[in-house]
Amino acid sequence: MHEQPIITAGNNVIRETLTGNELRALILVVRNGDANKSRIDLTDALAGALDFRLDARRLWKMTPSQIVEEMAAFYLFLGAGTWVREPGVYVIPRFAGHANAGDASAGQGEYWLQTVEQTLMQIEVTGGDISTSPGSLEIIYDALAIAGEVPAELEGS
Secondary structure (H helix, E strand, O other): OEEOOEEOOOEEEEEEOOOOOEEEEEEEEEEOOOOOOOEOOOOHHHHOOEEEEEOOEEEEEEOHHHHHHHHHHHOHHHHOOOOOOOOOEEEEEOOOOOOOOOOOOOOOOOOOEEOOOOOOEEEEEEOOOOOOOOEEEEEEEEEEOOOOOOOHHHHOO
16 A cells, blocks of 8 residues: 655644554665656754654654664674665664564564554655745555454564
């Protein structure tokens, strides 16, 4: 699932509307408002910290460079330089699992993010890097509609 709200060069409060499932990851793709809708990287100086909120609580507040550092720590090939991050693409993984799964990267990440239809999810970001306004912030959801119980190690219960 994805949605593509517009962002301007000022302060933006973006409400994610596709809630109601278990979220395993969010992918943010920042695009300029030019004719090509070119992807642009956010800078710490102009974008400031991205503030991610779920209902009445802040889940995290990170600068774009901190998000890239988290990506490099989670995706080992990205951290090793084997993979290259595309400009303007930021991934917030919510994967977790058994640390003894036989995989060197198992056990990393955070628990799946449980949402219901009434969940308020929002991101606050300054769009100072948008040179042609309005731009867009495409939000891609890695969401699962679960039937039955989810193992405790995936949800942290």
